[in-house]
Amino acid sequence: MNQTVGLLKADGPPAAILVRLAVGAVFLSEGIGKFLYPDEQAAGRFARIGIPAPEFFGGLSAVAETVCGALLLAGLLTRLAALPMLVNMVLALALTKVPILWGGSADKPKADGLWDMAHESRTDWAMLLGLLFLLVAGPGRWSLDALLARRLAAAAHAST
Numbered sequence: 717m718n719q720t721v722g723l724l725k726a727d728g729p730p731a732a733i734l735v736r737l738a739v740g741a742v743f744l745s746e747g748i749g750k751f752l753y754p755d756e757q758a759a760g761r762f763a764r765i766g767i768p769a770p771e772f773f774g775g776l777s778a779v780a781e782t783v784c785g786a787l788l789l790a791g792l793l794t795r796l797a798a799l800p801m802l803v804n805m806v807l808a809l810a811l812t813k814v815p816i817l818w819g820g821s822a823d824k825p826k827a828d829g830l831w832d833m834a835h836e837s838r839t840d841w842a843m844l845l846g847l848l849f850l851l852v853a854g855p856g857r858w859s860l861d862a863l864l865a866r867r868l869a870a871a872a873h874a875s876t
Contacts, residue, residue, distance in 0.1 A: 725854055726791070726865050732849075732856030733791070739846040740788030742839075743801060747781030750774060765812055765822045780804065788850070791859020798851045805844040813837040 750758035758774030767773050780800050787797035815821035816833040827836055855861045 726794075726857060726859050726862030728850075728854035728856040730856050730858055732853055733858045735846050735849050736788050736791055736794065736855055736859065739801075739843060739850065740785050740790075742785070742843060743781045744785030744789060747778050747783070747785055750778035750781065754778075761823070767811065777804065791855040791861050792864075794855035794859060794861050795851055798847045802844065802847050802851070805840055805847065809837060809840050809844070813840060 746757070754760060754774060758778055759770045760774075762770035762774045762777075781804065784797040784801050787793050788801075812821050812823045813833055813836055816824060816827045816836055817830060819828050820826060824832070824836055827833070
């Protein structure tokens, strides 16, 4: 039971809800977009940038972003939901933004150099840092994690 409460630990400032809403809304909308426009945002794009098995990984990305985005919005299993999205953002930066430093990527063939990379990766960095904040600080008191943690703590206290 202590492990469950630890997973749901909802420390962090109340204003963490602002980070959760921003990060969760972007992931949710991007995940849904991958379902609606797979040629532009999922399998088709993944094939263009050289990701192997683009249909599989495009679908996996769509599901992960939709589910984790919804969990982040609700503040449910926040730290757990942040982990796959951290991997997602690191891969996005490595596969689509870092190549810009060396003359463009398949995704952005005209982008070249540090300033183009900085411009193209601004959202990725903001998402990555927002996820790290949620992983470290927690979802805050206005989250389903906080509600569940309070109920579990009350139930544990009542049983002792």
